[in-house]
Amino acid sequence: MKRRALLAGSTGAVAAGLVPSAASAVPSAATQQASWVHTWTAMPQLTEPGNMPPAPFTGTDAVLVDTTLRQTVHTSIGGKVVRVRFSNAFGTTDLPLDRAALALPVDGRAGSSGIVAGSSRALTFGGQASVVVPAGAQVVSDPVPMPVAARANLTVSVYLGAGQAGLALTGHPGSRTTSWLVKGDQAEKPEMSGATPVDHWYLISGIEVIGSRAAGVVIIGDSLTDGRGSTTNGNDRWPDQLAARFRDPRLAILNQAAGGNRVLHDGLGPNVLARFDRDVLGVSGAAWVLVFEGVNDIGTAEATEAGQRQVIAALTGAYRQIVQRAHAQDLRVYGATITPFGGNAGYDDPGGLRERARVTVNGVIRGGVFDAYVDFAAAVADPAAPSRLDPAFDVGDHLHMNPAGYAALAAAVPRRLF
Numbered sequence: 001m002k003r004r005a006l007l008a009g010s011t012g013a014v015a016a017g018l019v020p021s022a023a024s025a026v027p028s029a030a031t032q033q034a035s036w037v038h039t040w041t042a043m044p045q046l047t048e049p050g051n052m053p054p055a056p057f058t059g060t061d062a063v064l065v066d067t068t069l070r071q072t073v074h075t076s077i078g079g080k081v082v083r084v085r086f087s088n089a090f091g092t093t094d095l096p097l098d099r100a101a102l103a104l105p106v107d108g109r110a111g112s113s114g115i116v117a118g119s120s121r122a123l124t125f126g127g128q129a130s131v132v133v134p135a136g137a138q139v140v141s142d143p144v145p146m147p148v149a150a151r152a153n154l155t156v157s158v159y160l161g162a163g164q165a166g167l168a169l170t171g172h173p174g175s176r177t178t179s180w181l182v183k184g185d186q187a188e189k190p191e192m193s194g195a196t197p198v199d200h201w202y203l204i205s206g207i208e209v210i211g212s213r214a215a216g217v218v219i220i221g222d223s224l225t226d227g228r229g230s231t232t233n234g235n236d237r238w239p240d241q242l243a244a245r246f247r248d249p250r251l252a253i254l255n256q257a258a259g260g261n262r263v264l265h266d267g268l269g270p271n272v273l274a275r276f277d278r279d280v281l282g283v284s285g286a287a288w289v290l291v292f293e294g295v296n297d298i299g300t301a302e303a304t305e306a307g308q309r310q311v312i313a314a315l316t317g318a319y320r321q322i323v324q325r326a327h328a329q330d331l332r333v334y335g336a337t338i339t340p341f342g343g344n345a346g347y348d349d350p351g352g353l354r355e356r357a358r359v360t361v362n363g364v365i366r367g368g369v370f371d372a373y374v375d376f377a378a379a380v381a382d383p384a385a386p387s388r389l390d391p392a393f394d395v396g397d398h399l400h401m402n403p404a405g406y407a408a409l410a411a412a413v414p415r416r417l418f
Contacts, residue, residue: 110235214285217253225238225255337374380401
């Protein structure tokens, strides 16, 4: 039997909802002795023209021809065996990967183009050094014995000889991490001579480790979770800061957010209801889901009484669908209240209709539609004007936050939820 409880975050914000009894608090995925658990994820998207690799790495009819791509990711939990996922989810042609390797970045730094000499481990696929990823598919590398530290940086290098035909490239624009491109095969070289920096990820979608009694929380979100306003190569998005705060070797914090994402309609990437199976149910080791989305749905709906009534009803129905689909796979689901956007040039309307919709939707989130909720809105609102962000947390557009604001979100998540 579930019981109602109040869960206080360290900032004084309150998270309330249905909380499992002690006997059932740990989902089944976390009780397994050892299994594959994601330690890092990035939501795959179709790369927009403005976020494609620069010339000469994008041509008129192919991309990444004779190119080595070196990228950095930040783990949440550690392990001794690791494997990597490569995605061609939005490609319309085959993706041939000629060589791939995993290594440690120089000085452990995010966004470094160099790797520690002797740390590189070749990735194989069914024992082969190369693999072809079909259009719309993903591949998982063979396991590699390699110590992976928690909350540390890893480097993934891949070489494409023929490149990928066409210009439909799968990536993640909001990496907030520097990647490097260079002509020729330099996948296992300690230094990449003459490399070009880009602040995007391409082709990679997940890193998994063998975890002992470990499980993950998958965070579904938009630019506020993707980290707009955070520090490039600083790993100070709120999920990163949450992992640093908990420091739990058995709890993976997995960021499946994208800037501009919406619950109900496609935006930058498919809507939540469309991507839920891939980005949540398909994530190894997931035991919990935290949903922090809805502001883009409210902000892009018509600022009329009818338009906002419609989005309130649709969001409520979508949240219930998310809970039903997650519960069918034994995942517990938490919701986070939508944070203020008063003063934002795009979303704040003169009549205050969208603000009233935000307040109403937050009432739904607090009202029991999820298994529990986290009150992000209370954690970062201006005490003197709750429809606005606290100025100390506002990056300047009155919607997104600076690292201090993201720290406040991380501090508002009660540890006992997991």
